[in-house]
Amino acid sequence: MSVETKVEDPADPAGDFSVYRNPLVSVTMASTFFLKLVSFLCIPFMTIYLSKNVDAPPYVIGVIVGLSQIGSLTAGFFSGVLADRVGKRLVLLVGLFGSALVFLLFFLTATFLKGSSAFPVVFGLLNACSGVMSAFFWPVTQVLMADSLPKERRPAVFRHRYVLTNFAVGIGPPVGAFLGIASARAAFVISGCSYLVFAVAFWRLTRGTGFGVSEVSEVSDSSGEASQRRSFGGALKVLGADRVFRGLTLSMILFTLAYCQIETNLSAIVSGGFADGVRFFSILLTVNAVAVIVLQPPATMISRRLSPRRTILLGNALFAVVCLLFPVAEFGKTGLVALVVLVSMAEVLVVPTVSVVADELAPPSMRGTYFGAATLRNLGLGAGPAAGGLVLASFDRGLLFVFMGLCGVAAWAVILFTLRENSGADTGPSPEPV
Template identity: 85%
Template sequence: MSVDTKAAQSTSDFAAYRNPLVSVTMASTFFLKLVSFLCIPFMTIYLSKNVDAPLYVIGVIVGLSQIGSLTAGFFSGMLADRVGKRLVLLVGLFGSAFVFLMFFLVATFLRGSALFPVVFGLLNAGYGVMSAFFWPVTQVLMADSLPKERRPAVFRHRYVLTNFAVGIGPPAGALLGIASARAAFVISGCSYLVFAIAFWWLTRGTRFGFSAGPTERRSFTGALKVLAGDRVFRGLTVSMILFTLAYCQIESNLSAVVNDGFADGVRFFSILLTVNAVAVIALQPLATVISKRLDPRRTILLGNGLFTVVCLLFSLVTFGKAGLIALVVLVSMAEVLVVPTVSVVVDELAPPTMRGTYFGAATLRNLGLGAGPALGGLVLAFLDRGLLFVFMGLCGAAAWAVVHLTLRENPGAHTDPSSEPV
């Protein structure tokens, strides 16, 4: 490939940002994740300082956001297809701003009262619901705003920005001294409000404000039947649940393995998390080259296969710090091959009038994130610690098998003309 051709391809990857809606959507992806992670990871610390309750009760309060997100995520996409993506998007943004500002008011005026943990828990569940309204629809907006050939690059960029924001949010909050303080709620709420106004202005008078036509709009039952009848989408969702079930061990139960194996286990585990965040960003160019040479099916299979082999090999060897760093880097490579490519496949599978439904239903893969820490913890509690890697490898192998059996060589079942920029 000539230098000119490479430069042209690189330029085309960023041509999508000439569309103001895509640029603002990507900016919101970074900044809203960043400000959310000034406070969300520190909820447990904040509540333990201000609520006289056992840790498991605090854990339930913190976990309500995930429950709200999982419950609402599946239906928010269907709602977007029925009433219009703009309405669902703005409800999610303005609702999130309201929730964060209410966090501040509750922390200011109800702290120390019996109502504080109850109201705080309800607001946390509300944040989960509002985020489920917002995040899936942003993917639909980008898909609807761009020709088909530009979407894969944007989905990859979105994933890198998300990881970058998640990586720097908590340390930035800690460095500024606002990580577990009320100021983080105000900063987050105001940031959501700014982007809510920006999206309101940009989407005025666009087709995003309208639902599908009467002949194309489906009832919730009809949408469920379409999803249930899509064998490829079912397989893709199951494979991602299995993949996230295994992958989340890196950020959860691996800490117990590291803490038991090394004298400075806590510090070294924090280093591993940093390595993971840096690797996801640094390996993106290589993943981009691979994804351009392979079709989506082979890219996902390669990522799942790499994850499986690495985890099973680690179950057979004695590893030190260098080995664990290598593990995290290789697993990060598998991550950047699999996760962004899944968004590309979901976009290809979805009929144009059901993109919201498909992207909303795709959030079911977060079931793996919810169940993973508990299942991995059971492995560590009753079996040898090395078998955690066997558990991860077997989940990866199962994810590979499901993709191999269900995903077609060319997963895009719908050949409607690509949407042109708004």
């Protein structure tokens, strides 16, 4: 595929940050930070907003809030296949302009339908649409960066993207609370306008480039096999036959199933175990966000010396060992802080490296399909709170950590037996052959 973007020189002495000379990479990373930031002016406060404005039991409100995740999971695979069939630019712009429209409709719904019987129904439908639009946008941005950079530059960009995402998620809610716009209609307007700004930026930046071209139209195959592979059914067959990708996805589902307990069910243990439990839990979440950023340099050094397979294995092993040994220690505040820091280290080893492996596994003409299908890892995030809650309701609280550790062991085992060793570890910006 011919893409009219600047290709970075691997020997550039500016190092990893030289990739930001590419305008598309710079705008994509800026959108990653700012759009996550403004989205988290709204997302964490959806439950609070609905509980104030909808006369419904908590589980109904939970269903309405969860529709966004369902929409994202449902649309992730299809958006990836569409990106390969009709062009990444179209799918990207639909996701961005669509998200801007959804947030505007959130504002109009909150203004004119609040208090009516239609309000929760319309709000739920819009929340599902928000998830669908995010699935159109976020996977494709990873594909755009992968297509715009040489292979040796991509791991650094995926790591930077992950840090920016966590930074935005960490400061979004407190910024919204400080400005007084969290759980208020103004947050919908700010989010919608932000998506619209970046939609226009991407529209201008990708105009006339190869990103608007369908991969199917660029691949010549007299047998028609290439076209068949890019149908929805054909894409499913390709993904289903890729044993390594299946294992990678299953491993991430297990990892996220366990990891999400830190942000969900751990609150029940902390709030019940300490007099200032609610306040201390908020501190733990802040420690998690800060640790993800601070631990990035050592994680980068490790990933440069190990293959992606060994990096993921190390991260899963660290996660499993820490969680399995934790019940032996006291449930003191120092121990919980140490737990969160070590689990954060496992996170920064595993999650960005999975994107690197997905990029390596994907054929160039099917990157959209692979990155879209990779969103299935969020099944763990969807099922994790309920699974952990069931463990807490049925057993001693210490077994929640055993459950997390066993999921980590399972994730480690899946990688061990399915992911092939990659002889080319992430070498970073070194210009010398490895």
